[in-house]
Every structure is written in C-alpha cells, then in structure tokens.
Amino acid sequence: MNDALLVLNAGSSSLKFRLFGLTPDLPVIAGGKVSDIGGRPVFQAHGTGDGTAALPLQADAGEALAYVLGWLKTHAGQWTLRACVHRIVHGGPDFVRATELDRRTVDELRQFNSLVPQHQAHNLSAIEALWAEAPRLRQFGCFDTAFHARIDPLHRAFALPADLRNKDIRRYGFHGLSYAWIAHRLKCDHSALSRGRVVAAHLGNGASLCAMKNGQSIDTTMGLTALDGLPMGTRCGALDPGVVLYMQRNLNMTPEDVEEVLYNQSGLKGLSGISNDIKTLLASPLPGAAFALDYFALKTAQQIAAMAISLGGMDGLVFTGGIGENAAPIRDKILHHLACLPTFETLIIAANEERQMALEIMAAFYQETVS
Template sequence: MKVLVLNAGSSSQKSCLYDLNGSLPIDPPDPVWEAQIDWTVQPGKAVLKVKANGTRLESTIESTDRATDTLQMLKTLSEGKTKVIQQTGDVDIVGHRIVHGGQHYRQSVRIDQTVKATIADLARFAPLHNPANLQGIEAIEQSLGGVPQVAVFDTAFHATLPPAASIYPIPYEWYEKGVQRYGFHGISHQYCANRAAQLLGRELIDLKLVTCHLGNGCSLAAVQDGQSIDTTMGFTPLEGLMMGSRSGSVDPGVVLYLMREGNYTINEIEQILNKKSGLLGISGISSDLRQVVSSQTERSARAIDTYIHRLRSGIGSMLANLGGLDAIVFTAGVGENSALIRSRTCEAFRWLGVEIDSEKNQSSPIDQDISARSSKARILVIHTQEDWAIAQECWKLSHSRSS
C-alpha cells in the first residue's frame, strides 16, 4: 500500500511516500521518497528539494502558483532519478495535515466536498494554514484524480479537552460562536504519547504524560487515559509558551494599551506578536535557540531564562491537572536537540523525584529514556514524526473500510 503524505504550511510544502505491506510496523519506517517546496527564498521563485533512491536533488523553479508547484513536485515521484513508482496512479491513498478542524472534527476523515467546504470555512480561524492545506487537496485532485484522500487534523487530539479547559472566561455566547481553546500540534502530541507508551512497554491508557513540543512553535499537552486533557495553545497557536518569534500568552491589556496609547494597528500588533517576539524579541539576536545560546549577551541570557521560566510554569500547570506523572516527553527541534533546555527544565521538578541523567542527556538521544535510574518519572526524548502519524491514520481508515 503506497501512502502519500502532504504537510502544507504557510510558506512551505513537505511531502513523503511510504510503501506499506502487511500490518503496520511498530517502529516508524523511512519513507521511500521525500520532497519539500520552500517559497520563502525569493519572490516568484521556489526551491524544490527531493530525496529518493539515494539521490538528493535541489532546484529553483519559477513559481506561478502553489498548486502548479505542487504538481511539479509530484512529478518527481514517477520521473527521473527520484522515480519510485511507475505512474502517479500507483498511489493508493493520500493524507493531509489540516491545521484547524474547529468544533466539527474530532478524528481523521475521508475527504469529500463537505469536508473541503468545512476546511475552507474554518480558514477564518487559521487564515495562513487552512487555505494552503486546501490547495494541497486540490493539487492531488488535479494530478491523481479520484484517489482517496484523508484529512488529519492538528486540533483533533485536543477535542477531548474538558469544558473547563476549553472554555474561555468570556461571554458564553462567544463560545457558542466557536471562540474556545482548540490546541494545536495535536498530531505531534498524539504520536509522541503513543511512542512513549511503546518505549516504556506500557499501555497508553495507563500513563500520565506531559508532552513538550518545542520547536519554533511550542506547546505542551497533558495526556491521561490516552487523551489530551489540557494544552497550552488555545484559540490560535499564539497562546501559551514563549516561542521562537511568537510571544505566547500576554496580558490582553497590553494589546489594548498599545492600541490606545501607541496607536498601533491590529495588523502591526499581530505582526509583532507572531514575528518579532519570543526569543527574537527579547534577545534581539534570532528566533533560533542555537544562535541565542551562542551569542552570550545579557539579553540572550534573559531570553533563555524567560523561555525556561515559562516552560517550567507550563509543565507545572499540566501536572496540576494530571494529578500524577509517569513521564515527561521532549520533542521537535529544541526538545530533541537542546540538552540545556531539557536539563534546566527538569531541574525545577527534582522535588517531585524527577532526575535527569546528565550523560545520557548530552548524548544526542533520540527515542530514548534519559532519566536517572532513581528518577520517579521517566524523561524521554522522542523524534516526532507527524508524516508517519498521518500515514498511520490513512492506513487505519483504509483498512477499517475494507474490513
């Protein structure tokens, strides 16, 4: 079974192909083909990278529209040195990461006209992402015709949030109009929770986990009985932890003050909070943690201290609602690669018996337990694989229909 995955972002398109035979493997397999389009390099151009058959190709293409660029990317599946199938019709099913499923979707679904219309309507909640996701769906329709397509929603894993965690303390009629805490990075949090259960040799339903997705965007999830019961991102991915260039949670009064006293427009404030805040805003150096750490300036030190303070506070709030802890999971770019962040974060929870093994922590661990033997809770580093999680959803939906 050949499963194609499209992961469309606001400025890039990632894709991969898995060739699955028989039952789902326990450990994530490598895709047989991977590709990426980057639209941020220069106006009117796009950089296309493809990896397959031991070959890596990179080219700059004229970019007329994203759908056309995606079609050009898909051609490399069945043409040239990166050819892995005879024809695009050999693809059995296609899975898409859809950022926002709103109140409508609590699990993955087969895509039809109703689903497409709902994704388009939910673009009012995710204007940078849902339209890009929809373009990917339509590009597949153009290139692969009637191949089955599956929508895997980034918000779905958090659909189990209890009302106390999802409702904002604002007029209730706003909630009835869709203003609530949705949570994001759900595909990653769900994958890492399942992977943690595998690594620990336990059933997920028996575990209490805090999963820490720390990349350019950052969020936490409290996982109990296999479900998300709390998370840090909310109505948008701007809420919660301090991030690379995003502020995370700030007093709404700050926004009102800037509009009233500073004459900032809504667009200016949106740009500042999303693109000029977080590590970049405090350090003045970069949104990349590695560059902030290496700069060794006073402002950089303050940025790191603030980042860790807010991360510790967020984990504390997750623990309060879990009522216990079996493991803390670190994932994504920072979570997987920064021994400094993992160490300083876990220091705050030594009073709970959480102890990190400094040697293991420094060893670039992936899918490993880095806690000390005496630790009362495990500390795991897991390589998040959203594409594989999407492929698994496609496989499950396909087999549930055929059984």
C-alpha cells in the same frame, strides 16, 4: 505494482512530503521537501533516488506540488499512488478524526483561516492544487486539533459569557499529531508509563504542552489559536489580553499590525532582538540571547507544572520537536526549574507526524493493523 500513500505538510513557504507503502508495516519509500517557495525554491529528496534541484524563481505552491508529483512518478515508478493525506492545523469543533476531503469539507475548513493565519490557508491550497493535478486521487485530512477534541469542559472553557462560549470560542489545542505519535510510541515502548500521567513538551519554532493520561489528552497550553501558552520562535505565547487593547487604543495599531507583532515579531525573536533560531541564540554572547533562552525555559517549566496539576501529578515528561529533541542545554534549564517536583521519568521521543498521519489513514480507511 504496490500501492502507496503520499503525506503532505504544506506551509507558507515550504512543502514537505513523504511516500509510504500501503502495507501493514508502512515502509518509507521516499521523502523530501520544497523550501523557500516564493523566493528561491529548492527541491530536496531522499529515499528512492536522492536528489536536489532548483525550481524556477517564480514557482508557487502549485508548481512545487506538480514538481514533487513528477519526481515521484519518475523515481518511485514501481509504486501506484492511491491516496494523499494532508496535515490540517485547525479542524474546529466538528473535524475530530481523519476525514476524506471534498469541496464542501474544504469550504467548511476555510472558516478557520483567520485563527491560524500562518498555516490553514496553505494547508487547504495544497488540497486544491492536488485536485488540479490529480482530480481522481482520494484525499484525506488529519487535524492537529483532533487529539484534544474530548478534553473536559473544565479544561476547555474560557472564562467568558455563555453566549460567546456557545459560539465555539474555546480551547482547541494544537500539535495533536505530534502528541498522538508520542501516545503511540509510549504504548509500544513504555507501556507502564503510557497508562500514567505524562506531560509531553513539543518544543520548536511552535511550542506547546499536553497533559496526557492513558494516552488521552487531558489539558493543553494552546487555545482558540496557536498563539497561547508557551513563548515560541516568533509567537508571543500567553499574554495579558489588555496588552492587545492597549496596542490598539493607545498605540494606534491596527488589527493587522497587532497580528504581525504577535505572530511574527515576538517570542524568542522579540525577546532576544537577535533571532528565533535556537542554535544562533545558544552560540551568541549577547545578553539578549541568554535572556530569551532563560525566559523560554522558565515559562516552559512553569506551564509543565500547571499541566501536572491538571493530571494530579506527573509520572513522566517527554520532550519532542526540534528544540525538545536537539537542544540539551534548554532541556537542562527546564529540568533545573522542575527539580522541586517529585521524581519523574524523562524521555526524548523523536517527532514523526507524517507516520502518525499514515497510521490514522490506514486505521480509518484501509482497515490494516500497522505499527
């Protein structure tokens, strides 16, 4: 029997999984997801024994996880599951590397639930559900904030009084697993560029930028929460904080009302009045769709230029994520705005956060050399 590592990415309505062999080349054994949890859940898998199945309509995240484990036991029986690693969005100031999880650790991570309400609680609930299903299985966490943990205070700090800054109100940055994968691929495939000044653009329903030099994060667009920086699918991106005060004082909106607007009704969805789906907007003849896409491209280009300033120039621009990899018209719009800058190399690198997590666990806990 060969050893295997399960990678889980638990969201509000989905559970994505990938099973890797715990050998130096980390072979992918199987993968898939359960989508529409809480609605009409559907299980899809590929690899060892492709399959699709409808789950009971009332299935929750715990039942979805139990189904995934049962499917793996049946279809990947020649592999013994030794550990599971979870994507955890916010690690705060202390969780800056892959970490083995226990009850105390999970309790500490709950304090960040309100900072990433679309993600953190769901990440942690999967850990607890797996304890119920497999209490002896080792569980690990990899954190989206960890890649940015060592950025300089000049790029990390907000212009707030020291007593607030000392309460860990600062720029953390996110999408770190995606950026760590880009740094890894650049080192493997583009060694000269990996040592240079690179702006990585993770563009999808969630979107951000990272300024990297020598494979290290120098600056990033997201802040204390995943709202800051670029406009996203349904999130607002950078916003005058006075707007929030106005919404509460003048429009009598509660904090919950404001949170709903900023996280779920803004971005491409709010700008277009149509959808946050990039394919829908590209195909739409309505003026709101074109305006939303033009706005997204302009703001992304402006903030790429800001990241280049943090680096003292830009040798390369890397696109990744669903929009970055697949929406050529959006890439073209962004590059058109950047034509005024000195020449730089442009690459597309497919996101692979699951493999990056497996790499981190192998390096930290299994002491293997992997690629």
